[in-house]
């Protein structure tokens with residue numbers, strides 16, 4: 217009797233493992249783009265399943281419901297990208313879903329900007345050291361991986377206005393090439409209220425940074441960070457949990473800026489992502505591309 221029960225159990229396990237897990241993407245995965253991944257498996261109830269995933273062999277986190285935000289950097293090499301998700305159920309039984317996508321090369325604009333030399337270069341060692349310190353403080357937030365997940369509902373536009381700077385543009389400043397623009401610039405009057413595009417925790421309040429002015433970074437969990445620069449005022453404090461839609465600050469022209477605008481940047485586990493290509497914003501009418 218015991219033997220037949222065991223055999224039945226084994227057969228059931230085989231039947232379960234034969235059915236593969238599935239994964240869905242909310243949009244095509246491209247350079248500088250973040251998409252929702254939704255995985256499902258049939259080997260147990262949601263709280264019995266443990267999820268793990270890799271993108272080209274690099275692990276990414278999933279929620280207990282099998283959801284993740286995956287992204288490719290603006291300069292990710294074109295070619296084949298392999299996404300693999302593993303569900304581990306009761307008794308260690310696994311189901312795997314694999315997807316191979318071919319990533320093309322995105323064309324970015326080239327922007328020629330002429331500014332007085334004093335606004336472009338740093339005049340002394342003190343300023344150079346200050347910029348280095350402030351840049352490191354910002355970069356440190358891009359390394360954070362812990363924190364409550366706030367991106368699941370998707371993103372909304374923080375402010376509307378004219379796009380005075382697009383994502384990925386190659387900036388030639390006074391004839392010299394600079395780093396590509398890793399965000400979008402939305403020109404809108406000083407004092408315009410900036411609501412949080414998604415729920416998140418305040419992980420950086422940078423007061424009057426030399427280049428980026430009043431600077432704020434929100435942590436949306438799983439290494440998803442959004443950055444706001446040149447703010448006139450910051451209305452939230454370090455460590456504060458900000459629900460989607462709550463005011464985080466107001467638009468300004470602090471730091472090195474030629475007029476009131478919001479610089480909005482997005483990082484997904486260190487990958488530079490076009491904020492206009494975050495889930496929820498793909499169909500935004502004000503998208504510059």
Ligand SMILES: [Zn+2]
Nearest residue numbers: 381400401479
């Ligand atoms: Zn900008």
